[in-house]
Amino acid sequence: MSTVSDTIAVLPAGRWQVDTVHSQVGFAVELTGGTFRGSFSPVEATLEVDDYGHAQLTGSTRAENIKVQDENLNAHLLAPDFLDAERAPEISFVSEDVRVAGRDLAIAGELTIKGIGRPVELVGRIGEPIVDAYEREHLSLTVATTIDRTQFGLDWNVPLPSGEPALGNHVTLTAELHLIKA
């Protein structure tokens, strides 16, 4: 049985701008056998959908918008060992291909971190379009990808007593974007 929310075939046309207060990009990386999470906020994002359903998603944030729970760690993540915010202040994404199937979304594009651009594929879901009390149209997207941080020049590590590296190379990035129609 099909429901209304499953029938979306194309993204709704228009220029959709991020609601920065309610959006973020989270990261998760394996650390000493567990998961360490942080986020970037605010993030900028725009989704442009033409009348034929062709879409482009662009997004960016400042490296200095990284948020973790310790100021010393925050400072280290901004240093040349990691993001090198002084020399590479911006992190950005530009889509090249956006595909929609029902509420599923697959976006191919280029992610640039530390000045190094790499192709990535984001996979996720489109939320139910909502009209708020001020008659603004909302659309939410949640998309994720897993990158190898060393491909972006983030090579730092430290060995555990076993000799194994403490920090994993695979980082999962999850963008939770609340968009409002301009």
Place this chain on the structure above:
Amino acid sequence: MRILGISGSLRRGSYNTRLLVEARELLPGAVELELWDGLKAVPPYDEDDDGAEAPAAVAALRAALAGADAVLFATPEYNSSVPGQLKNALDWASRPISTNALRGKPVAVVGASTGAFGAVWAQAELRKILGAVGARVVEGELAVGHAAQRFDGEGRLVDDDLREQLEETLRLLLEEAAFRVAAQAA
């Protein structure tokens, strides 16, 4: 262009201090290398003393770092790591972490030891520490082993290969320093 040279060794006749003197001789005329001689005066790090007014020796260290376009460290190796006093000085220099004078500063690490390995473990530790402090650690390396046989009576490095490695390290350091000076001026 101003480079601050910091030797991790305090003793007179230190091979590591001699390495910095050698570096000063090898640098182009327009580049000044100041040998920092304040290491011994730095008190033990105590957060209670790290207030609005830092101890004079610490303030001098922070000012020397802030005034330099790059820093060249020469470290000996004590018990497979950096000398405690050098680490202690870096602990002072690193505070506050988000705005410290070494943040983004191009730095290079060289080292000498009387043993065979030329302080390679201490150098690796020092690079790790400097990375954590937020400095930009250049790739160049120089490990002067058997240091007692590597300097002549006037304190000059007698090994051509080692001198070339030092020159290459200095070239990389100056390149990073020039890049940063240009970026900050833009």
